[in-house]
Amino acid sequence: MTSTQTRERRTAAVRTDDGAVLHATIDGSDDAPVTLVLAHGWTLSQASWDDPVGELVPRIAAGELRLVRYDQRGHGRSTWAPGDDDPAAVTIDRLGLDMGCVLDQIAPRGPVVVAGHSMGGMTIMCLAAARPELFGNRVRGTLLVSTSAGELGPPAGTAKEKLARRFAPGLVAVAVGGARVIEGLRKLTPPGSRQHQKIVRGLLYGADATDEMVREGAEIMHATTVRAFAVFYPALGDHDKRTELAALARVPVEILVGTSDKLTPVQHSRKLAESLPDAVLHVEPRTGHMLLQERPQLVVDALGRLLTAAADRVAA
Amino acid sequence: MTSTLENRPDTDGAVRTVRVAIIGTGFAGLGMAIALRRRGEDDVVLLERADDVGGTWRDNHYPGAACDVQSNLYSFSFAPNPDWPRSYSEQPEIQAYLLATADRYGIREKCVFGAEVTGARWDDAARQWVVSTTAGEFRATVLVSAAGALADPTYPDIPGLDSFAGTVMHSARWDADHDLTGERVAVIGTGASAIQIVPAIQPQVDSIAVYQRTPPWIVPRTDHPVKPWMQRLYRWLPGFQKLVRAFLYVVREFLVVGMAKRRRFLQPVGRLAKAHLTRQVRDPKLRAALTPDYTIGCKRILISNDYYPAVSAPNAELVTAGIAEIRPHSIVTRDGLERPTDTLVLATGFHVTDLPIAERITGREGRTLAEVWADGMVSNRSTTVAGFPNLFLLVGPNVGVGHTSMVYMIESQIAYVDDALQTMAAEGLAVLETTPEAQRAYRELIAAKSKNTVWLAGGCASWYLDSHGHNTTLWPDFTFRFRRMTRRLDRENYVGTPAAERTPEVAA
Numbered sequence: 001m002t003s004t005q006t007r008e009r010r011t012a013a014v015r016t017d018d019g020a021v022l023h024a025t026i027d028g029s030d031d032a033p034v035t036l037v038l039a040h041g042w043t044l045s046q047a048s049w050d051d052p053v054g055e056l057v058p059r060i061a062a063g064e065l066r067l068v069r070y071d072q073r074g075h076g077r078s079t080w081a082p083g084d085d086d087p088a089a090v091t092i093d094r095l096g097l098d099m100g101c102v103l104d105q106i107a108p109r110g111p112v113v114v115a116g117h118s119m120g121g122m123t124i125m126c127l128a129a130a131r132p133e134l135f136g137n138r139v140r141g142t143l144l145v146s147t148s149a150g151e152l153g154p155p156a157g158t159a160k161e162k163l164a165r166r167f168a169p170g171l172v173a174v175a176v177g178g179a180r181v182i183e184g185l186r187k188l189t190p191p192g193s194r195q196h197q198k199i200v201r202g203l204l205y206g207a208d209a210t211d212e213m214v215r216e217g218a219e220i221m222h223a224t225t226v227r228a229f230a231v232f233y234p235a236l237g238d239h240d241k242r243t244e245l246a247a248l249a250r251v252p253v254e255i256l257v258g259t260s261d262k263l264t265p266v267q268h269s270r271k272l273a274e275s276l277p278d279a280v281l282h283v284e285p286r287t288g289h290m291l292l293q294e295r296p297q298l299v300v301d302a303l304g305r306l307l308t309a310a311a312d313r314v315a316a
Numbered sequence: 317m318t319s320t321l322e323n324r325p326d327t328d329g330a331v332r333t334v335r336v337a338i339i340g341t342g343f344a345g346l347g348m349a350i351a352l353r354r355r356g357e358d359d360v361v362l363l364e365r366a367d368d369v370g371g372t373w374r375d376n377h378y379p380g381a382a383c384d385v386q387s388n389l390y391s392f393s394f395a396p397n398p399d400w401p402r403s404y405s406e407q408p409e410i411q412a413y414l415l416a417t418a419d420r421y422g423i424r425e426k427c428v429f430g431a432e433v434t435g436a437r438w439d440d441a442a443r444q445w446v447v448s449t450t451a452g453e454f455r456a457t458v459l460v461s462a463a464g465a466l467a468d469p470t471y472p473d474i475p476g477l478d479s480f481a482g483t484v485m486h487s488a489r490w491d492a493d494h495d496l497t498g499e500r501v502a503v504i505g506t507g508a509s510a511i512q513i514v515p516a517i518q519p520q521v522d523s524i525a526v527y528q529r530t531p532p533w534i535v536p537r538t539d540h541p542v543k544p545w546m547q548r549l550y551r552w553l554p555g556f557q558k559l560v561r562a563f564l565y566v567v568r569e570f571l572v573v574g575m576a577k578r579r580r581f582l583q584p585v586g587r588l589a590k591a592h593l594t595r596q597v598r599d600p601k602l603r604a605a606l607t608p609d610y611t612i613g614c615k616r617i618l619i620s621n622d623y624y625p626a627v628s629a630p631n632a633e634l635v636t637a638g639i640a641e642i643r644p645h646s647i648v649t650r651d652g653l654e655r656p657t658d659t660l661v662l663a664t665g666f667h668v669t670d671l672p673i674a675e676r677i678t679g680r681e682g683r684t685l686a687e688v689w690a691d692g693m694v695s696n697r698s699t700t701v702a703g704f705p706n707l708f709l710l711v712g713p714n715v716g717v718g719h720t721s722m723v724y725m726i727e728s729q730i731a732y733v734d735d736a737l738q739t740m741a742a743e744g745l746a747v748l749e750t751t752p753e754a755q756r757a758y759r760e761l762i763a764a765k766s767k768n769t770v771w772l773a774g775g776c777a778s779w780y781l782d783s784h785g786h787n788t789t790l791w792p793d794f795t796f797r798f799r800r801m802t803r804r805l806d807r808e809n810y811v812g813t814p815a816a817e818r819t820p821e822v823a824a
Binding site: 027 | 524598628629630
């Protein structure tokens with residue numbers, strides 16, 4: 001064995017079947033016994049996983065783990081597909097298929113653990129619905145962080161819901177069409193500004209978040225385009241996989257959520273846990289939507305349990 | 317008197333004697349030969365190590381190679397080209413221009429190809445330069461070194477580089493037959509060559525890792541195709557093309573104010589570059605890694621519209637950790653990451669402050685130019701060196717420019733050398749040599765002019781400065797001042813020995 005301290009890194013462009021190109025970073029040896037694939041949330045990028053990933057470095061260096069991070073389409077360095085010119089065509093289901101492409105091209109063999117934060121968690125649910133055969137022998141564990149199986153929009157039938165249904169497409173069109181103008185306005189309150197951080201903290205973080213965390217998160221979100229924000233907003237409202245979680249039930253699932261989560265409040269995770277009776281639910285006090293940053297150790301511990309279980313099944 | 321030189325190296329080993337021998341056939345060598353031919357001086361030979369003319373623009377044919385100065389300015393003043401297809405030309409067009417210009421003035425027949433100069437020694441008794449080449453020996457009264465500053469590639473000193481099992485290519489020694497499609501490519505360096513190579517190959521490779529030590533400042537490239545009606549206008553009204561050339565020259569010369577006089581005038585350029593980066597790179601970490609921490613202009617300002625998008629592409633990675641070692645199939649950085657690599661592109665520049673030709677030229681006292689320059693390159697007017705009679709250097713010390721056309725500086729030097737040769741002929745001189753005093757004065761002038769420039773005070777290390785931190789490569793003032801200084805030979809700074817002085821001795 002050569003010097004044990006080095007670990008392999010590869011950058012890969014994953015072309016999806018509909019022509020988007022996804023930016024993926026692969027750490028660790030191809031010979032590692034298990035691959036972990038991470039999916040990030042809405043208006044974020046793979047960098048949102050940096051804090052927990054830092055804790056995984058020794059396992060990667062020791063050859064126990066191969067790590068795949070990627071940017072969802074339209075986020076980070078990943079492109080849109082030609083067909084995404086029609087904002088209405090973009091769905092969370094499509095993100096599930098994208099994750100399938102990542103698995104097919106980057107982890108075509110061997111056991112896999114998948115983890116998703118927020119929209120990334122929904123991505124996993126969509127993958128399970130679209131390609132259930134993957135779950136069991138290939139995907140052997142799932143971590144869902146600050147996410148939801150559906151009903152993120154106002155309840156169906158209410159006046160609010162009707163209003164949203166009626167005006168959302170127009171608003172998205174305006175946002176996409178006027179993206180340049182909105183981008184310009186966004187520059188007026190850069191992520192470093194007090195005002196910007198105050199809004200971000202109030203919406204996304206719990207009581208214990210440091211200013212540094214908030215700033216880092218704000219910067220990642222600020223890098224996301226107005227288009228990604230606008231196009232995925234209605235897609236998130238349309239996401240509903242409450243009755244299609246059967247494939248997920250076949251593998252160990254852990255669910256993490258913070259009590260101060262305003263975007264995907266605790267009851268969404270509770271409902272998920274009810275649909276997946278074998279899943280382990282952990283509700284963390286004083287924690288917001290950005291649990292990956294706020295409680296990285298919690299995430300690492302959960303991943304550790306899932307990875308060990310996945311590897312044990314290989315040995316068995 | 318005309319010589320009867322052949323283009324091909326002869327095999328009989330006979331020494332050929334000429335009046336002027338020129339080393340190199342780039343812009344400088346060709347320009348010098350053309351100037352001599354135009355006034356009827358035909359006893360000239362050009363010694364070229366490659367098999368065709370072109371120099372730097374022949375050798376640097378990597379994908380994306382292009383000039384950072386508009387072609388209307390980056391061309392010989394006496395040979396305007398109305399047919400430039402783009403405002404900023406790419407390498408093939410510039411090389412074609414050099415070939416066409418060489419043919420137009422009949423320079424190719426004066427060239428000996430495959431003649432790499434292995435040594436040039438001043439023979440004080442014969443008052444001649446004895447030039448040994450891989451194509452035989454030459455004797456010349458006057459030796460003009462037009463070997464250039466961007467001629468010999470530098471290779472980085474990285475542990476394990478020799479052990480690399482894949483393909484290694486220097487940007488200036490590109491192997492066009494090597495197909496990069498689907499390969500994992502590493503590019504070391506982020507200078508002028510790298511930022512042209514990276515966007516040219518990024519769409520084709522599997523993945524590309526750019527290893528960066530210091531980020532360059534990059535401003536938008538205002539390149540555009542030249543409209544056919546514009547080309548016709550240039551053809552019908554050569555004066556109009558001259559006017560455009562003059563306009564470009566003046567605009568670019570304003571940069572000197574910021575770089576060499578008052579650095580705050582560079583602030584708008586810095587803001588332009590920063591806005592360019594902000595517009596093209598969204599990722600905050602990547603943007604931070606690409607943001608230089610030194611004053612713009614300290615290193616060469618680069619121009620590109622596609623470098624930033626290329627390093628932000630889905631298959632690209634900018635690596636800033638510093639290379640610890642190279643292994644047969646990978647590169648290991650100091651943070652312990654090992655990236656599998658198929659092909660290694662070294663965009664690591666050239667020997668500029670330690671010109672290799674200087675090791676091969678031996679002067680009157682038996683010392684090489686490199687030995688004389690051990691403490692830094694010195695010269696009179698960037699062209700002559702005490703102890704090296706009848707030797708003229710084109711693109712030598714302190715003649716480089718980062719902001720405008722090198723051809724302007726070359727033409728200034730050519731006029732100076734030509735005037736020196738005419739002075740020798742007019743005065744009947746066999747030997748012309750500059751004085752150490754003139755050299756000292758010129759060195760002090762350069763030092764004084766360099767003192768407050770952005771290159772010395774901008775907070776960066778660059779290839780402009782030698783190992784002692786002195787500016788020995790750049791002309792630190794307006795280029796028209798250099799032209800004024802080199803319009804005529806400064807006869808007072810030279811000692812001439814008349815040809816007749818020897819005659820009595822020979823007769824005795």
